[in-house]
Structure formats: structure tokens, C-alpha cells
Amino acid sequence: MERKHRALLLALPTVLTLLFFFVAPMVYILVHTLHENGFSDFVDFFGDPFYRNILWVTLRVSLVSTAISLVLGYPTAFYMARTKSRMKQVMMIVILFPFLVSAVVRSYGWMVILGTNGLLNQLLQSLGLISTPLKILNTETAVIIGMIHLLVPYMVLSLVGVLQSIDPNVEYAAYSLGASPLQTFSKVVFPLSLPGIISGCVLVFTMSMTSYVTPKLLGGSKFRMMATMVVQEINVNFDWGAASAISYILLAVILLVQIAVVLCTSGYMKRMGGGK
């Protein structure tokens, strides 16, 4: 009984802080919006092709960035998990280093590289490969490149732990029973690392769905994702009803994706012993 009180006492400050400054405002503003305008802003969002397209672009950019981050991150994490050389420590620093640098700074680096007068165009022109500069900055491609740069470290960190915990002897066992390297990967290593892949992908997907700096700086003024659209509705169009609708729709999409992933994978995770 006394222990229960102590747990309650420890929990109380944080519970109340979150309640006052987080849960209450989130609920209050949702109720307030619905009370003032009903569902009209939400109906407008899905009725207007302009807004529907923004949701679609956000989903598309996030899916593509997540997929490419996985493709880049998996072999990297695999190498880091298995190597015994000093390279691992060096790579860990290289992975964590951009991770610690502001997204504004990293986007600026890509602006310098990808701009019309940027380094990539200077290089390609001096090599005589192109005559007119490529337009990469302020396109969806630039946003995806910047996004991948942001996401790969998170993906690698999610995967390294899981891959490290796979006993190499399991692989040797598969080999000794006559499995080819490809079979060993697809039937042993890949399924065992699936929990890491799923958690990494969900993390990275959520981050790109909500990202603001990268689409704003690398996408230019005509490229819009959900988060940048919220700010635009507030600061440029002064339409707070629309901004509310977009905010809550974005939140709902993220929660739906998380719930869907948990529901679809819970059976599998349990079989793999990941649900304990």
C-alpha cells in the first residue's frame, strides 16, 4: 500500500505537467474547432483536390524516403553489426555526427550542392555532361534527398541493435545444412531482423510525415507537405480553421499508420518472441 503511494507521488508531477500543457490544450482546441465550425474544415479538406494532393504528396515522399533509407541503412547496419574492426567505431561516429547537426544546417548543405549554381551543376557542366543546369533544388527530388540524409542514421541505429543480437552461429548452421548465402539471408537473417526493420520504418516514416524544415528549405515555395501547409495557412492565408483541420488530419494519419502496423505485425512479433 505504501509502495503504491510512492509510485503515485513520483508519477504525479509529470502526469500533471502533461495533462495541463499537452493533453488539455490538444483536446480543448479540437473541441473548440469542432464547436466553432463543425466538421466543415475537415469536409473541405477532403473535398478539395488541392488539399487531397498535399496529403498524397506527403504520403508519397514519406514512403519513398522510408524505402530508400531502408535500402541504404540495412547493408550499412549489417556491416556495422558484424565487423570486428576499428571501422565500427568510426562508422558509429559518422552515423551519429550528422544526427547531431541541425536539420537547417543539413538542408543548407544540400542547397549549396543541388542549387542551379550549385556544386553538382558546376561539376556536371565543367565535365561537359550537361549544357544547361539541372533543376533539382525546389523539386520533390531535392526534398527526398534531404529527407533520406536525415533518416538514414535513425534507420541504421534501429537496425544495428537487432542485427547485433542475431547469433552468427545461426547463420553458420544454415550454411552447414546446405543453404546458399541468398537463402540464408532471406530465410534466416531477414526474418530475424524484421522487428528492427518494422520499428525503424515506422519511426522514419513518422518523422518524414511530420517534417517541416526539409520540405520548406529544399522544396521551395510551391512544394507543400502537411506540416509546411499548416504554417502557411497560419502565416500566409490566416485560415486557422484549415490549419486546425490539417493538423488533426496529420495526427490521425500518423496514429492510424502506427495502429495498423501494430495490428498487422503483432501476431508475427509474438511468434518471433518480440512481444514479451
Place this chain on the structure above:
Amino acid sequence: MREKDVNLPCRIFAILVMLFLLAPLVVIVIASFTPTALITFPPQGFSLKWYANIFGSSTHFMDGLVNSLKIGILATAADILLGVTAALSVCRYSFKGKDALLNYYTSPMYVPSVAFAFVLLQVYSQIGGVPGMLRIFIGHLIIILPYIVRNTVSVLHVFNWTLEDAATSMGATPIQVFFKITIPLARPGIMAGALLAFLYSFDEVALSSLLSTPRFITLPIRIMNYMELTFDPTLAAISTLLILASLVLIVLMEKFVGLDMFVK
């Protein structure tokens, strides 16, 4: 010997990914020393004039830096208190609903910061007169809390609680147990969480840009505002300083906490 297990293509691939990650940072550092306003490679000469620009009054970068540090330090310090007590409440005692409580603590992670920022903006506009620093502080206090809770929990999860009982049986008071046993053992998790939380706050843009007032603007917002007006290597110079700070930080971390803390 084991090196052979990791085949060569995998190794080359990993190195290419590392180059991709480093490319924009290296470019920025080199660009910060170019004498011309247009960044060309290789740079035509060497100049430090963009660094001098940073400290000029027109950029407001120093003012922004002070504001960012204030918010980052205050929010992190407050969240260490909140986060550690919260983590203890779900790890030290077992009771029904403790998983739900942990999810509640980390729930701000699942809300887009721009959505939360807009909600706060509406609340502030209804209350009126909330000063700029407090507006951003409350926002950061909430969004960085999950990092400290999660990292502390991950250490306390494997914590050997009998150590506390041992100390108590040898006559330590509860306060001594807490400060001499529990906190020192949980410190790597608290430090890693605090570091991530501070960096998140220091680099945060979406929330700060919606909630800042003309009198209180943080560094990333100052940099973005500058970028919209002038695109010169002053941006490369301030970015280089920030990159350098991150590098110092990571070397210190490797030395004192170890980087394995960040592998989930």
C-alpha cells in the same frame, strides 16, 4: 578472420553511405572559407570575412544563440527532474496500467510538433500576454520529455533493484540510496536522454517558428530568416561553427558515455 564474414560489397556500400552522410557537412565547411559570395569549387582563395559577419549586429545570430541556449538548458533541466521521477514511477514499482502510464509519458512523440505548436498558439492567443520565452519553453518542455523518459527507462529496465535493498540493509537512508545508488547507476541513460533532448530543443524549428515573438527568436529561426533574404557564405560560417560544436560533443560523448547508448 571474422572480417571475411562481412563481404566486400557490403563494406563498400557502407562506406558510400558514410560519404553520402558526410558530403553536405564537408561542403559547408569548405564553403565557409570562400572569398566570393557565390560558392565555387575549388574555392578561389581563402577568407574569414564570413565569420566576421556572424558577429555583426545585422544577423542577430548571437542573440539567437543565447535564446536557444536558454531554452535548451532550462527545458532539459526541468525535464530531467520530470523524466527521471516519471521513469522511476514505472520501473521501480509494478502495478496495473504501468505500460499505459509509460505510453502516456511518451505520448508527445506521436504528435507532430507543428500540430502541437498550433494548438499552443491558439491557447496563447486566447489567454493573451504570454511572453515569448515562456511560449517556446512550454512547447519544448513537452516535446523533449519523451527522450529523457525513454532513455532513463531503458537503463532502469535492466537495473538490479536488490542493490537498493542492500544499501538500505546496511543503514543507508532512502535519500542516500537515491543519490548514491540509484542515480549514479542510471546516469548513462539520463545523460544520453538529456543530450538528445537538449539537441532536439536547440535544433527545433517548427514549434519555435510558430510560437516565437519578434522579441524572442531562437538561432535556427534566425538562420532561416537570414536565408530568405541573403544566400551568402555567412550561412556556411555559422553552420560550420554548429558542425564543429556537434563534433566536439560527439567526441566527448564517446569518451565519457560511449556511443552504444544510442543503439536501440
